[in-house]
Amino acid sequence: MVVFSFFIFDRHCECIYLRQWLDATAAAAQPLSRPVTASSAATNTTSVAEKPAAGNKLSMAEQAKLVFGVIFSLRNMVKKLCGPDDSFLCYRTGQYKLHYYETITSLRFVMLTDIRTENLKSSLHQIYVNLYVEYVVKNPLSPVEHPGGEGVNNEMFELGIDSFVHLDFISWTLELDVVFTNDTPYEITLVGADTGLRIVVNVGYFSATNNKNSSSSSPSTPTFHHTSKMAKRPNIIVTGTPGTGKSTHCEMLAEATGLKHLSINQIAKDNNCYDAFDDELKSWTVDEDKLLDTIEDDVKKGGHIIDWHVCDVFPKSWIDLVVVLRTDNTILFDRLKARDYPDNKIEENIDAEIMQVILDEARDAYDQEIVIELRSDKVEEVESNVDRIAAWVEQWQKDNQESED
Numbered sequence: 001m002v003v004f005s006f007f008i009f010d011r012h013c014e015c016i017y018l019r020q021w022l023d024a025t026a027a028a029a030q031p032l033s034r035p036v037t038a039s040s041a042a043t044n045t046t047s048v049a050e051k052p053a054a055g056n057k058l059s060m061a062e063q064a065k066l067v068f069g070v071i072f073s074l075r076n077m078v079k080k081l082c083g084p085d086d087s088f089l090c091y092r093t094g095q096y097k098l099h100y101y102e103t104i105t106s107l108r109f110v111m112l113t114d115i116r117t118e119n120l121k122s123s124l125h126q127i128y129v130n131l132y133v134e135y136v137v138k139n140p141l142s143p144v145e146h147p148g149g150e151g152v153n154n155e156m157f158e159l160g161i162d163s164f165v166h167l168d169f170i171s172w173t174l175e176l177d178v179v180f181t182n183d184t185p186y187e188i189t190l191v192g193a194d195t196g197l198r199i200v201v202n203v204g205y206f207s208a209t210n211n212k213n214s215s216s217s218s219p220s221t222p223t224f225h226h227t228s229k230m231a232k233r234p235n236i237i238v239t240g241t242p243g244t245g246k247s248t249h250c251e252m253l254a255e256a257t258g259l260k261h262l263s264i265n266q267i268a269k270d271n272n273c274y275d276a277f278d279d280e281l282k283s284w285t286v287d288e289d290k291l292l293d294t295i296e297d298d299v300k301k302g303g304h305i306i307d308w309h310v311c312d313v314f315p316k317s318w319i320d321l322v323v324v325l326r327t328d329n330t331i332l333f334d335r336l337k338a339r340d341y342p343d344n345k346i347e348e349n350i351d352a353e354i355m356q357v358i359l360d361e362a363r364d365a366y367d368q369e370i371v372i373e374l375r376s377d378k379v380e381e382v383e384s385n386v387d388r389i390a391a392w393v394e395q396w397q398k399d400n401q402e403s404e405d
């Protein structure tokens with residue numbers, strides 16, 4: 001992967017960080033001696049960001065404006081054509097590929113790379129979670145807003161971006177130069193640093209076995225047997241009264257951790273796990289036995305985020321953490337009203353939230369120490385909750401890895 005440039009735009013559409021390593025438009029691009037950053041634009045009146053980039057008629061600041069205009073239009077076009085749930089991910093020209101990631105708080109991360117690079121959505125998300133949130137959002141010296149890029153260009157953030165670009169940690173190739181001398185199978189284990197995914201690859205054995213029955217005298221090729229197994233991964237329930245933000249949290253959490261999001265409402269629908277239709281509440285009641293049978297094999301393997309407003313039906317032995325989301329009644333009322341729920345359904349949900357029905361159910365069904373209650377009133381809380389749960393997942397995996405070894 002070759003990275004040409006990187007931009008961050010804030011929710012006011014201002015470019016708060018820009019950096020260029022190579023000029024995408026120059027055929028024989030040369031690395032710049034120093035990257036161009038928004039910080040240099042903010043501190044230097046003859047800023048390099050204002051100068052045209054080598055081999056390009058546009059200055060970096062002009063490029064940033066152009067890039068923002070393009071992504072803004074494409075993003076809006078995608079939403080208009082395919083609905084609000086669809087999102088713009090990338091586009092490609094003959095010279096470069098533009099990758100796009102937008103956070104729930106409307107921060108926009110844009111990276112220009114060579115055209116062969118795979119989609120970088122999850123890498124940009126990782127930059128957001130592991131670098132931006134860590135070194136900019138949580139930096140006590142950094143302001144809340146970043147006019148002119150203030151607070152974004154700190155040393156740790158820049159170092160992190162550098163290692164991303166130079167170490168190219170998202171794509172790698174393992175090249176083996178091994179002489180196989182006998183029939184002993186060789187095995188290597190690859191462990192994903194972020195995901196904990198463990199792949200055991202039997203890289204094979206020289207072809208004595210392969211060619212036993214072959215009369216061919218040509219040099220034989222090693223045979224490769226691939227097996228894979230997952231390291232242990234936790235199962236998490238994210239529960240709460242309808243409208244508290246379960247799906248919103250689960251989607252972000254799945255992205256941040258690589259765990260699989262199981263939307264129980266969707267699974268029940270897809271597998272017809274229904275008992276009857278409740279006419280009063282205008283909703284189906286779920287056949288819980290059928291539901292559990294449907295998901296049992298998958299969930300028992302670990303690595304799932306179970307998203308449902310009911311939590312106490314899942315056996316204790318399946319579950320490692322229960323997150324109960326809580327929302328202020330008036331905020332919840334507005335969210336449910338926006339869904340056009342009938343009044344009695346809204347009332348029932350608001351009552352359940354006031355009486356903390358789901359929190360009590362969780363505490364009754366599972367050990368107290370694995371049940372946590374998190375606020376979900378504001379958008380910022382989604383991000384901090386997801387960070388917190390993702391950190392828990394990471395620690396859980398380390399602990400369980402260590403105890404396995």
Ligand SMILES: Nc1ncnc2c1ncn2[C@@H]1O[C@H](COP(=O)(O)OP(=O)(O)OP(=O)(O)O)[C@@H](O)[C@H]1O
Pocket residue numbers: 240241242243244245246247248249309335375376377378379380381382
């Ligand atoms: N912490 C939050 N701050 C602001 N808005 C939020 C928050 N959490 C969720 N929302 C918004 O509230 C609405 C409901 O969220 P969501 O669909 O995630 O809830 P849910 O608990 O999964 O609901 P259901 O159980 O009915 O599926 C969405 O429009 C979402 O964007």
